[in-house]
Amino acid sequence: xxxxxxxxxxxxxxxxxxxxxxxxxxxxxxxxxxxxxxxxxxxxxxxxxxxxxxxxxxxxxxxxxxxxxxxxxxxxxxxxxxxxxxxxxxxxxxxxxxxxxxxxxxxxxxxxxxxxxxxxxxxxxxxxxxxxxxxxxxxxxxxxxxxxxxxxxxxxxxxxxxxxxxxxxxxxxxxxxxxxxxxxxxxxxxxxxxxxxxxxxxxxxxxxxxxxxxxxxxxxxxxxxxxxxxxxxxxxxxxxxxxxxxxxxxxxxxxxxxxxxxxxxxxxxxxxxxxxxxxxxxxxxxxxxxxxxxxxxxxxxxxxxxxxxxxxxxxxxxxxxxxxxxxxxxxxxxxxxxxxxxxxxxxxxxxxxxxxxxxxxxxxxxxxxxxxxxxxxxxxxxxxxxxxxxxxxxxxxxxxx
Numbered sequence: 111x112x113x114x115x116x117x118x119x120x121x122x123x124x125x126x127x128x129x130x131x132x133x134x135x136x137x138x139x140x141x142x143x144x145x146x147x148x149x150x151x152x153x154x155x156x157x158x159x160x161x162x163x164x165x166x167x168x169x170x171x172x173x174x175x176x177x178x179x180x181x182x183x184x185x186x187x188x189x190x191x192x193x194x195x196x197x198x199x200x201x202x203x204x205x206x207x208x209x210x211x212x213x214x215x216x217x218x219x220x221x222x223x224x225x226x227x228x229x230x231x232x233x234x235x236x237x238x239x240x241x242x243x244x245x246x247x248x249x250x251x252x253x254x255x256x257x258x259x260x261x262x263x264x265x266x267x268x269x270x271x272x273x274x275x276x277x278x279x280x281x282x283x284x285x286x287x288x289x290x291x292x293x294x295x296x297x298x299x300x301x302x303x304x305x306x307x308x309x310x311x312x313x314x315x316x317x318x319x320x321x322x323x324x325x326x327x328x329x330x331x332x333x334x335x336x337x338x339x340x341x342x343x344x345x346x347x348x349x350x351x352x353x354x355x356x357x358x359x360x361x362x363x364x365x366x367x368x369x370x371x372x373x374x375x376x377x378x379x380x381x382x383x384x385x386x387x388x389x390x391x392x393x394x395x396x397x398x399x400x401x402x403x404x405x406x407x408x409x410x411x412x413x414x415x416x417x418x419x420x421x422x423x424x425x426x427x428x429x430x431x432x433x434x435x436x437x438x439x440x441x442x443x444x445x446x447x448x449x450x451x452x453x454x455x456x457x458x459x460x461x462x463x464x465x466x467x468x469x470x471x472x473x474x475x476x477x478x479x480x481x482x483x484x485x486x487x488x489x490x491x492x493x494x495x496x497x498x499x500x501x502x503x504x505x506x507x508x509x510x511x
Contacts, residue, residue, distance in 0.1 A: 114215035115390035116508065117383055118376040119478035120148050122302050124314045124466040127231030127368035132311045134370070136302060138167065138174045138230040141372045142182035148300040149224060149374045150187055153388055160378070161220030163194040164211050166203025166227025167470035170196060171239040174230065182228070198470075199399070201437060202496040202504035203227050204373060205473025209397035209506055211377045216394075222378030227470035231368045236469065243404075243500045254349040254405040256342040258499060259332035259360060261407040262438035264346050266359045268406070269444055273359040276439035277325040280364035280463050282453075283436060287317045287460025295459055295486060298373075298478040314465040316367050330358035331365065349405045364439040369466025373474035392481055395491070395507040396422035402501040408437060410503020411445050411495040418493065418505040426451065429507070430489035433476040435496040436461035445495075458483060472496065477506065484510050 122145055125133030133141065142165065149155070165179035179194030199206040204227035211223035242249050249255070256264075266276060290296060291313055301312040336343040336356055343356045376388075383390055398418035402410045411434055419426060426449050434442045434456060442461075446453055459479060462472060473496055480492040495505035 111216045112218055112379055114212035114377055114394045115380060115383060115511065116375060116377055116392040116394065116481065117388045117390055118149060118153055119298055119481050120145055120300050121298050121373035121475045121478050122371050123299055123311045124316060124369040124371040124468060125311055126315050127370050127466065127468065129232055131232045131370060132315055133302060134232040135304065137233060138178060138228045139181045139185050141230060141302065141370065142178065142228045143186035144302050145226070145300060145372045145374045146182060146186040146188055146224065149376055153376055154386065157189050158191045159386065160192055160222040160224050162223050163192060164197060164207040164223055164225040165194060166197050166207040166473065167229055168198055168200055168203055169234045169236055169239050170198060172234055174234045199502065199504065200499035201435065201469055202473045202498045203470040204475065205477060205494060205496060205504050205506055206399065208375050208377065208474055208477060209504065212394040213397060215377055215379055222376070222382040224374055224376055226372065226374035226474035228372035229468035229470040230370045231468060232370050254345050256346055256405060257332070257335065258407060260336050260342045260346060260356070261405065262360045262365070262440050263332055263336065263356050263358045264350065264406050265408060265444055266440040267353055267357045268350065269447065271359065271440050271443050275443060276359050276364045277322055279439040279443060280325060281320055281322060283457065283460045283463040284318065284320050286458060287464035288319065290459035291317060295482065296479065297482045316369065316466045317464050320363060325363040328361040328363050331361045333358035346405060360438050360440070364463060366437050366462035366467035369468040371468035371471045371475065373471045373478055375474055375477060390511045391485070392508040392510050395509050397506050399504045400502060402503060404501035407499065407501045408441050408497035409444060410497045410501065411441065411505065412448050414495050414503030414505040415449070415493065418507050422507050424507070429491055429493045430455065431458065431480060431483055431492040432456040433480045433492065433494040435467070435472055435476055436463040437467060437497050439463065441497050473504070481508065
């Protein structure tokens with residue numbers, strides 16, 4: 111197999127995914143073009159330099175529909191001969207795009223690709239595409255469907271994470287994100303500019319100081335939808351009769367924030383780098399994707415990590431740094447306890463609880479954060495993984511060159 115190298119990875123700041131968020135004025139196609147243009151300029155990509163743009167986005171409707179990837183290429187300064195394809199693996203769409211690009215390079219299907227993703231959750235709200243997993247009664251009944259928030263509370267209940275446990279994790283995420291921002295650790299960020307070229311956002315917008323007392327004042331976000339009759343708790347208890355009840359411990363402060371953002375990764379062969387005068391920053395060692403229980407839904411990082419470690423011929427102790435997407439606090443706590451992983455090596459610069467989760471972009475964002483931190487600390491091997499809606503998981507191992 112041909113080695114697939116990461117030559118660069120850039121991202122926008124994450125903006126608050128609400129109408130009062132700074133990036134609300136920037137449609138997904140322009141947000142994508144911002145980061146594509148930055149990647150092109152920084153790496154002197156002229157002409158038909160890459161095979162394809164593989165672009166993740168989840169809510170593919172309206173201004174995010176119609177093969178957003180191709181629209182983004184045409185909106186950007188990239189050569190019009192470069193095609194684009196949109197992919198949707200829910201929360202891992204950005205990482206799946208990277209994995210698809212890397213595996214095409216490894217398999218000889220192209221010399222270079224740009225991969226990543228985007229989501230403008232302030233402009234195209236999550237769920238407005240009306241997916242069958244929640245809307246089709248037969249499918250919902252067959253899979254014991256519950257919303258993700260209920261799934262996060264099932265994980266907390268099943269594996270014994272208390273309200274204090276998830277809140278303490280969230281407080282630490284905010285502290286780490288603020289410290290990383292203040293220390294300038296997010297090297298991959300490129301500012302977003304308005305149509306007049308004026309900078310409108312240069313840093314992640316949603317980081318905010320908090321403490322256990324502040325979080326304790328928040329009501330559980332998913333308790334009402336779980337307990338109202340007939341409620342989703344009843345559905346969950348049919349699937350998991352060993353549980354007496356569902357403990358509702360998640361709320362806005364210990365769950366990922368709704369966000370806008372985009373990220374792009376340049377992946378190619380050694381020969382591509384040599385031809386364009388580029389030095390590789392890392393090699394993609396292995397990738398994985400798995401399907402999991404669709405009701406509890408968010409446990410995918412565990413089997414995805416087991417699978418990617420096996421593919422790489424590695425053990426959990428061989429990994430220097432982990433990025434586990436903070437969709438909900440219980441997701442990361444389950445990962446840490448299952449692998450007995452060191453929290454000091456995991457999400458060391460905070461995560462989506464502090465900075466938000468722009469669905470189609472997050473996978474590529476956490477990969478860029480992982481690469482930056484490996485370089486900053488002089489460490490060698492990192493693993494990025496995400497849970498995925500409807501019960502899936504994805505993971506990628508990279509190693510510095």
